[in-house]
Amino acid sequence: MFLSQKTIKPMRKSKVILGLIYLGLLWFIAAVLIAPNINSILFVFWQDGDFTMRAVDRMFGSQRAINSLRNSFILAPILSLTVGFIGISLVMITEYFDIKGAKILRLGYMTTLVYGGIILVSGYRFLYGSNGFFTNFFASIFPNFDTGWFEGFWAVLFVMTFATTGNHMIFLRNAMRAVDYQTIEAARNMGANQFTILRRIVLPVLTPSLLAVTTFTFLTGLGATSAPLLVGGPNFQTITPMMLSFSRMAGSRDLAALMGLFLGGASIILIIILAQLEKRGHYLSISKVKTTLVKHKIRNPIANFFVHLYAYVLFVIYVAPIVSVILFSFTDAPTIARRQLSLSSFTLQNYILVFSNSRSYQPIITSVMFSLMAAAGVAILILVVCRIITKYKNKISSIVEYTFMIPWLLPNVLIAIGLIYTFNLPRWFMFNRVLTGTMTIMVLGYLIIRIPFTLRITRAAFFSLDNTLEDAAKNLGAKTMYTFFRVILPILLPSVLAIFALNFNGLLTEFDMSVFLYHPLHMPLGVQIQNLTMADVAQGDNTAITFVYAVLMMVVSSVVLYVVYGRGSRLNE
């Protein structure tokens, strides 16, 4: 044997480091990913040391609870259809058909990526709500127009349809751009018309992505929070707002947890169905020389006109809230209340107000700090996880791989409830620290909800890595850590930074989880905006501050995206 002592020592050292990493990950899995969720189940079915069905009986006895369950299960499938229709339209308009001004249209359709969640809902409410811009406009034309029209199921559906097409604009658009144009040319060469090409060649290629984004939409519909809270009204409340309401009542917390389990069960079933569908196959291009998609001209002039009209109406729907929010953020309270712009009403007063009052700017700092910590934390954590699951094939790495999928299966609110009810007592596996009501639980919650997305994308980046690069580095004498930091990480960095940016932006105005977990002295922006929006619509000051928040968040999100993607693309060169 040729092994010297010198070669054995570093091997031992690296094994110790690996062992410590495994230990840390297993602790995280047990204490953060598994224990709270088991605790949620126990909380519902195990009280005073006995098994109980009390919560189930109460849930089925509560009309409000049953209504909210029914509403969620009505909203989710219908939303999947409407978002699917609008989402596919957007992709067709921007990528498939030759539409005049497609670049501008695309920018408009993508606004929901930097302007989403509760801010977007408040923007729609400003335009269509009881004193809204369009409501006033319709009321001036039709005197009997019901100014309270924008409330209930249709309002929630409308808002959520336009708010959740972001996934289509990223994933479905990418799939469309990946269509090999030579397959279309081949079909045309064999006599296929435009409709046949679309139906038989293009749509089958998009099917896997479409299934994935539709599942996301379905889950978003089931877990809808801000839209039903702000525009659902008393007659259309869904599971999550109801859970929020129950969780605030001391005697009904088990009911909140049970509804969360219900939501979790539905999500798991849906994800299993999706996994089965995904197994039916992906359509990978096997072209030797792939050519990029050439846009189709719509030859029928009437059809062409209506498609253009449709495209621009959609554009107005997407852009109107964002434009009005930006414009009205620079106006005084009376102008906002009247929804009537004039040159003299423009002012910087709202911005000065936000920056001069610590109560106003504190939520921004809180959200930026929490989002930064969670986005950085989850990026590093998942980088380690992916490295382990791609490099080491053993039982522990398999456990790590599968258990990190848990947050993907469970709705955010269930995770939040599990965290609250688990860490409201000192637990030995959390070193006897009470976390409920602290800032730690906020960061932890934010981190957990970004795990599924981060894991999916980081894993894809790892799998697309050329394995021979690591072999080459090793062959040139580099050790595992050196190879990781000098060779692997620089290649992954653009993806990691992009994920960081998207996570950071996604968390800035996070509401669904924050509303359960927030610390009263460190209110995050999402909760602050909801409070301001719900307080009183007529209060122009509140709306103005909300708009300032919205604009600031858009600026921060855009800057982050620019810096990261700009840097990323330079690194990629």
Next chain:
Amino acid sequence: MINLSNIQVHFGSFEALKSINLEVKQGEFFTLLGPSGCGKTTTLRTVTGFINPTKGKVEVDGKDITHLEIEKRNIGMVFQNYALFPTMSVYENIAFGLKVKKVSGDEIKTKIDEIARKVELEPMQLTKKISELSGGQQQRVAIARALVTSPSIICLDEPLSNLDAKLRVQLRNELKELQRRFGITTIYVTHDQEEALTLSDRIAVFNLGNIEQIGRPDEVYNYSATEFVCNFIGDINKLSSDFLISAGANSQNGVDTSKNCYIRLERLYVNNKLEHHLSCDAVVENFEYYGLYIKYALNSNGERLKVIEKNSGSPMYSIGSTVTVSFNPENIMQY
């Protein structure tokens, strides 16, 4: 120099290498040749340390390196896709191994300048990004990176397979020239028999995890040890016993017609019967014109034969014409 004895590799229940024994001499250009999945890359990766053999021993200069860590083997490697680090410049790529070995900055610069000169990389190319280089330049960077740390051996895993035909021939010549210049022991993996024949000092022909033959290019071509080698290397005619008997082949002229008999295309002659040659008539069915030579498809009483004739400038045999095909029975390979 390199000695593999009784190397066995299993991937689960799959036996990738059955029992490999070979020896590579100092300064030799040794090629592992075979079809996909035959075990040639597995053998190379066993030498470099990426694969741990289930059984057997890898020795370099008498030292057992079977279980030595990859980074301590001092074996350079050029990968199929070159595996150049995309985030680093050409200079940083070449310097990588030296930096790992903590060589001083000045020495790194000297060594890189020297190796760049040897592989004919211009100084201005050193600052470029990998994506800005042509296929040929990338190959030279990969070779420079593998050689700059002064390894005792260099392993190349199908480095020409991704290139177009013309560049492949050009780089093949460059590769041979570089190997001669450096005098370094080289193990080269390829499935391309022409590449193996033109580059190698010796070739090991692999099939289904075994070595079928080890020999000089002329040996494996002219005296293929097994039926597989004779079929895999070069184009060949399989001759039926009926054809051989009708042409006059028998045990007296050294042909056992009960065996599987083969003859190379260039060992059949058209209308050019020499002494001791056996012959028969055939009809020209088709021909392919290659410029340097012409390839005829002949039919001799149902026996289809391929023949290569050097293009001497004289008129070609027309389709349908009858010709005499002759061959030396000594050139028949029998298995």
